[in-house]
Amino acid sequence: MIPFFKTLLIAHVIFGVIGTMAIYGVLLATLKKTPSLKFLKCASLVTFASFIISWFSGGYYYVLYYGDMVKPRILAGQYPWAHKIATEAKEHIFLFLPFMALALMAVLWRMGDQLTTNEVLRKRVALLAGAITILAVFVTLAGIVISGSAR
């Protein structure tokens, strides 16, 4: 693999993991009765920015390298389901994340000051953060499964 694609893959994985940890941080913070607005704004921004970087770096790697160089190996190997299920599910579910992260960021940046007084809002924000966390963790685990199947 040439350095360009290695860099793309590293960026995709590391920023994906950073985004996942950041949204997990948002989830934990919103479960408090008095969450820190500064932390929430910062963490939601990190989540969104990380998912965008992971999207583009992963997208380039996927379109320009994975399709021709990795996918055939997986399909011909012991674990063809790793592409047919894991990659297919991952590449499409990943597309949800930037939009969901942007929505969460919009709510926190515009309405975050109401979280301490509006219990319903706080719980709904926690619900969205939880949904994003679950999907991000799934995407991460799918990535490990896919990488492990390419021998």
Add this chain to the structure above:
Amino acid sequence: MDIYLFLIIAHLLGTILGVGGATFVEIFLIRALKDGQVNSTESGFLKTTYTVVRIGLVLAILSGFGFLLYYQFHGQTFKLYNPLLWAKITMVLVIAWNAVLLQAHKISLYWGSAISFVTWYSATIVGILLTNFKSFSYFEIMVTYAIIVVVGAFVLDRVRKFLGVTL
């Protein structure tokens, strides 16, 4: 320094902070609850220790994914299907999920603190088994882990009662 050595150092540092922090969370919690309530100084110590645990977790996870990338670039992707690795990943997810449940007050301190404490140590031991090329199935590891959590919760409770602490 080569990248693999750097990852080992980072991963070990994360583990030390996480396991050490989780240990001191238990110790500070026992001390704090001796008089039945947590005052502001005790709360401060606990908050600081939680932060140390979180830093350890972040470092361990980032370096962990560094290893996964290293295996990818060095033709060792077969390691990503090692059952011990998946047992360790499961334990990290348990630590994270347990923290959510504790924060949301959906789990008692009896189970929550035991799960956190035992899981950090278990993940460390599984990591040692991994690097020493030991072979166990995912099922064997997880059943053993579940038993240790239950036993650990019981033992921690007995230690607290011995020291005069009730949750």
Add this chain to the structure above:
Amino acid sequence: MVNVLHGSDATFYYGMDSNQSKLVNGILLGAIGAVILVTLLTIIGDLYAPLKNLLKDAHYHHWVGKGVWAAVLFVIIVFGYILGAKNSNKKITDKLLKILSCVAIISAVALILFFVYEFSHT
């Protein structure tokens, strides 16, 4: 019960400027639209080859096409809502947050089950 609060009364009651509310609600609605579109394009595209080919021909790769179309729909919904919505408030925000969370999880499960089904039947 009819909502008779308007303008400044609504701002006082719900504690939020109406334009700000429209932006937030528009983005939430846009995200819901994007999630649903990606899911539909994926499932229908796999079952109906001309759609997948259209995405590929227009955008080099079908996956790129799905991302582009989702982003375009998102922008259309956000601006459409800001310009077209008459009432927008915090209660709608609460509902949209719940809907987005549920729609995303249901769509993800649907996609996974779809691919498992496809794999087991090829």
